[in-house]
Amino acid sequence: MSFDEIIDRHGTHSVKWDMMEKLYGVSADDGIAMWVADMDFRPPQCIQNALQGMLDHGIYGYYGDDAAYRAAIQWWMKTRHGWAIDPEWIFTTHGLVNGTAMCVDTWTDPGDGVVLFTPVYHAFAKVIKANGRRVVECPMVIRDGRYEMDFEAYDSILDGTEKMVILCSPHNPGGRVWSKTELEQVAEFARRHDLLLVSDEIHHDLVMPGHNHIPMTMIDGIEDRLVMMSATTKTFNIAGSHSGNVIIPDKKLRAEFGARMAGLGLSPNSFGLFMAEAAYSPEGAEWVDALCAYLDGNRRLFDDGINAIPGLQSMALEATYLAWVDFAGTGMARGEFTRRVEQGARIAVNHGPTFGTGGESFLRFNLATPRSVVEKAVERMQQAFADLQ
Numbered sequence: 001m002s003f004d005e006i007i008d009r010h011g012t013h014s015v016k017w018d019m020m021e022k023l024y025g026v027s028a029d030d031g032i033a034m035w036v037a038d039m040d041f042r043p044p045q046c047i048q049n050a051l052q053g054m055l056d057h058g059i060y061g062y063y064g065d066d067a068a069y070r071a072a073i074q075w076w077m078k079t080r081h082g083w084a085i086d087p088e089w090i091f092t093t094h095g096l097v098n099g100t101a102m103c104v105d106t107w108t109d110p111g112d113g114v115v116l117f118t119p120v121y122h123a124f125a126k127v128i129k130a131n132g133r134r135v136v137e138c139p140m141v142i143r144d145g146r147y148e149m150d151f152e153a154y155d156s157i158l159d160g161t162e163k164m165v166i167l168c169s170p171h172n173p174g175g176r177v178w179s180k181t182e183l184e185q186v187a188e189f190a191r192r193h194d195l196l197l198v199s200d201e202i203h204h205d206l207v208m209p210g211h212n213h214i215p216m217t218m219i220d221g222i223e224d225r226l227v228m229m230s231a232t233t234k235t236f237n238i239a240g241s242h243s244g245n246v247i248i249p250d251k252k253l254r255a256e257f258g259a260r261m262a263g264l265g266l267s268p269n270s271f272g273l274f275m276a277e278a279a280y281s282p283e284g285a286e287w288v289d290a291l292c293a294y295l296d297g298n299r300r301l302f303d304d305g306i307n308a309i310p311g312l313q314s315m316a317l318e319a320t321y322l323a324w325v326d327f328a329g330t331g332m333a334r335g336e337f338t339r340r341v342e343q344g345a346r347i348a349v350n351h352g353p354t355f356g357t358g359g360e361s362f363l364r365f366n367l368a369t370p371r372s373v374v375e376k377a378v379e380r381m382q383q384a385f386a387d388l389q
Helices: 020-024 045-057 067-081 096-107 122-130 151-157 180-192 251-264 270-279 282-307 334-344 371-384
Strands: 090-093 113-118 134-139 141-143 146-148 162-168 196-200 226-230 244-247 322-326 362-366
Touching: 045 270, 045 282, 067 270, 067 282, 090 096, 090 251, 096 122, 096 162, 096 196, 096 226, 096 244, 096 251, 113 122, 122 134, 134 151, 151 180, 162 180, 180 196, 226 251, 282 322, 282 371, 334 362, 334 371
Parallel strands: 113 134, 113 162, 162 196, 196 226
Antiparallel strands: 090 244, 141 146, 226 244, 322 362
8 A cells, every 4th residue: 555656636527636726726737635525545455346346247236235234334333443333223324414414304493503513524514504404603712722612601602492413523624532521521511402412423533643532422321312423435535435324322313314314215325335345344444554654644744844834833633634724823814824825835725714613714734645745735835925934
């Protein structure tokens, strides 16, 4: 496995590379795409072999007998996360944005409030609003350079019309791996306000050395209001398969979600199931370990270079491959520092305000790319802000 290989993704219908110029004005000729959260790496060979097997067979009919697929998910969660699950708990959705939308649709009504700890993954607010529900923002605070939640403040924000809270664990875009104490506080917050808790744990495999992700299901007394979400897509760079898992331990919640899935006629595509079964394997695990070590090297290179620029601060990543850089110290208006990054450094990045309150002075950079690309991005950033040095 080589994460250093440069793979030209131009002209492959890649959102990240082929839409960069249209959306950000960053030239496709020499721009660097560091926005959409997919990786510029090929997935492990076990996934390629699974697809080759489908191709060799040559018939792409309806998928049946998913016992091996469910067993692979069980094995992965137990082996990698210490979480024992029943195969009957597993629902497969068209990715976790779809999974989030399904949760909002199943357990809330138009006009209900859905709580987000902001800034947070922008698709949450998008699907909440698209479903006619209200986004209730609970802004996080930065202490010692990382995000923390302020539940005393949040209690005063809620008015009783909220029905659900969505947790991003590990956190995107701040890269936090929440501690057991913090997860217990989230659980207590959900109980106190009678909220269904949806825990999106799509980044749970992408944890930096020295940190340990705790699944929300490990917290006592929350199972009757907990919905877990995970996927192979982020871990193995197969987002185009559009598959994800909503895992529900509680029987009542499971029946409600299953009924809504049936009512909408939803079922997964076979490509995603074959890929997921292959990914959740010893070979896949070995690849993920190597990936995380490589991402940690990219993180250190990026942070060292960015934090050397006066006024810029890259938040220390505990998980994910998404660097969250604060430009507040430059004193520049958002339009100015964004222009320098996109037009000066020729890097397409995610804009902080799309992640909600608290993101105004930030930009998000995707580090899941060959190290030489990260090096080039750092050099361009230092040139674009050379007058500050």
